[in-house]
Amino acid sequence: MRYALYFAAPANDPLMQLGNLWLGRDPFTGKALSQPSLDTLSRGRFQALTTEPRRYGFHGTLKAPFALRDGTTADELVTACAAFASESTPFALQGLSVNRLGKFLALTPDAPEPDLSAFAATCVRRFEPFRRPLSESDLERRRKSGLTPDQDRNLVEWGYPYIFEDFRFHMTLSNKLEDEGEATTLEAAASAHFQDLTGRPRQVESLGLYCEAERGAPFQVHTIFPLTGTQTPDQSLSKCRGSK
Numbered sequence: 559m560r561y562a563l564y565f566a567a568p569a570n571d572p573l574m575q576l577g578n579l580w581l582g583r584d585p586f587t588g589k590a591l592s593q594p595s596l597d598t599l600s601r602g603r604f605q606a607l608t609t610e611p612r613r614y615g616f617h618g619t620l621k622a623p624f625a626l627r628d629g630t631t632a633d634e635l636v637t638a639c640a641a642f643a644s645e646s647t648p649f650a651l652q653g654l655s656v657n658r659l660g661k662f663l664a665l666t667p668d669a670p671e672p673d674l675s676a677f678a679a680t681c682v683r684r685f686e687p688f689r690r691p692l693s694e695s696d697l698e699r700r701r702k703s704g705l706t707p708d709q710d711r712n713l714v715e716w717g718y719p720y721i722f723e724d725f726r727f728h729m730t731l732s733n734k735l736e737d738e739g740e741a742t743t744l745e746a747a748a749s750a751h752f753q754d755l756t757g758r759p760r761q762v763e764s765l766g767l768y769c770e771a772e773r774g775a776p777f778q779v780h781t782i783f784p785l786t787g788t789q790t791p792d793q794s795l796s797k798c799r800g801s802k
Contacts, residue, residue, distance in 0.1 A: 559625070559626075559632075559769060559770060559771055559772065560623040560624060560625050560769070560770040560773070561623065561624060561625075561626070561632070561635060561688075561767060561768065561769050561770075561780070562617075562619065562621060562622060562623040562624070562767075562768045562769075562770075562777065563620045563621035563639070563681045563685060563765060563766070563767060563768075564615075564617035564618060564619060564620055564765075564766040564767075564768050565617060565618030565619075565620055565674075565727070565729070565762065565765075565766065566615075566616070566617050566618075566764065566765075566766025566768070566779065566782060567763070567764050567766075567782065568764065568782050569584075569586045569779075569782075572754075572755060573755050573760070574616060576751060576752055576755065577616030577665075577729065577731075578591060578615075578616050579591050579592075579593065579594065579751075580593065580594065580608070580616070580731060580748065580751055580752075581593070581608050581611050581612040581615075581616055581731070582605060582608060582612055583612045583615065583776065585615030585616065585617075585768065585776070585777060585778055585779045586778075586779045588776065588778055593605065593608070594747070594751055596743070596744075596747050598743045599740065599743050599744065599747070603740075604744075606733075607732050607733050607735065607740065607744060608731070608732055608733065609733060610730070610733050611730040611731060611732065611733070612776075613774075613776050613777065614730070614768075614776075614777050615768060615776070615777045615778070615779065616729065617729065617766060617768065617777075618665075618727050618728060618729045619678075619718075619727075619728075620677065620678045620681040620682075620765070621678075621681045621682050621685050621689075621718075622717060622718035623770060623777075624688070624689040624690060624717055625689075625690040626688055626689075626690060627687065627688055627689055627690045627691075628690070630687070630688050632769075634688070635685070635688050635767070636767065636780070636781060638684075638685065638688070639685075639765065639767050639781065639783050640783055642680075642681075642684055642685075642765070642783075642794075643764070643765050643783035643784060643785050643786065643787070644786050644787050645787035645788075645789050645794065646677070646765075646785045646786075646787045646789055646791070646794055647785060647787055647788050647789060647790055648761050648762060648763040648785045649673040649674075649677070649761070649762050649790065649791060650673070650759055650760070650761055650762070651667060651671055651673075651674060651759065651760045651761075651762060652667065652668055652669045652671065652759060653667070653668040653669075653756065653757045653758050653759060653760065654666065654667060654668065654729070654752075654755075654756055654757075654760065655668050655749075655756045655757055656731070656745060656748045656749045656752055656756060658741070658745065659726070659728050659730075660734075661734045661735050661736065661741070662728075662730060662731075662732055662733070662734060662735065663730075663731040663732040663735065663741070663744055663745055663748055664728035664729055664730050664731055664732075665728065665729040665731065665752065665756070666726070666727065666728050666729075667727055668757060671727065672791075672792075673762075673790070673791045673792070674727055674762065674791070675725055675727075676791035676792050676794070676795045677762070677791040677794070677795075678721070678725055678727065679721065679722055679725070679795050680791060680794045680795045680798055681765075682716055682718075682721050682722070683795075683798045683799065684794075684798050686716065689716075689717050691717070692713070692714075692717055697713065697714070700713055700719060701713070705719050706724075708723070708724065709724055712724065731744075731748050732744055762785070763784060763785055764782050764783060764784050764785060765782070765783045765785065766779060766781075766782050766783075767779075767780040767781045767782075767783070768780060
């Protein structure tokens with residue numbers, strides 16, 4: 559079993575509802591959902607172009623999926639998540655929009671979001687004691703994407719290459735899109751699908767713990783933890799900086 563810390567909101571949040579519908583699966587219940595009908599793309603092709611993000615569930619990665627380190631338990635991880643959420647205060651985002659991220663489609667911030675970056679860095683550091691080191695096969699798989707020296711160091715030391723200075727928040731909406739025509743079609747459809755929520759300020763008020771029962775299984779929402787504390791992201795990061 560693996561766990562992950564994600565940017566996610568309760569099931570009734572409009573962003574989660576739109577994201578789940580776009581991907582065709584509700585990670586709260588595990589039920590399949592009927593994806594929106596697209597005039598210029600068949601239902602089957604739409605499904606085929608969203609298989610990977612559908613398996614992971616609609617989310618934004620804060621601490622990438624990890625297996626539990628020997629000597630730690632799921633109950634301890636849940637307790638640690640609850641404690642962190644009870645210390646952390648909600649914070650604002652200027653807005654999210656549908657954009658290309660390389661050959662992928664994703665919801666990304668409209669402008670730099672230092673609070674979000676600090677929050678993600680804190681999650682990486684704070685929950686590192688729960689992470690089992692990656693196997694050699696996992697390391698090799700990640701390295702096939704071509705990593706910089708810093709990214710490779712992050713991979714070895716923290717289990718994921720795209721953290722800290724290399725962090726770029728995104729809520730993935732597609733597989734890798736190799737056909738430009740399909741990419742353009744899907745981008746226009748996603749922009750229309752999310753148009754009521756994009757480009758607007760949003761509060762980050764919760765932290766999601768997702769779990770994967772076994773490798774390759776769909777990720778499910780374990781718990782959504784409301785942020786109810788007083789520590790800002792910068793304050794939280796300052797407290798745990800330098801720890802692992």
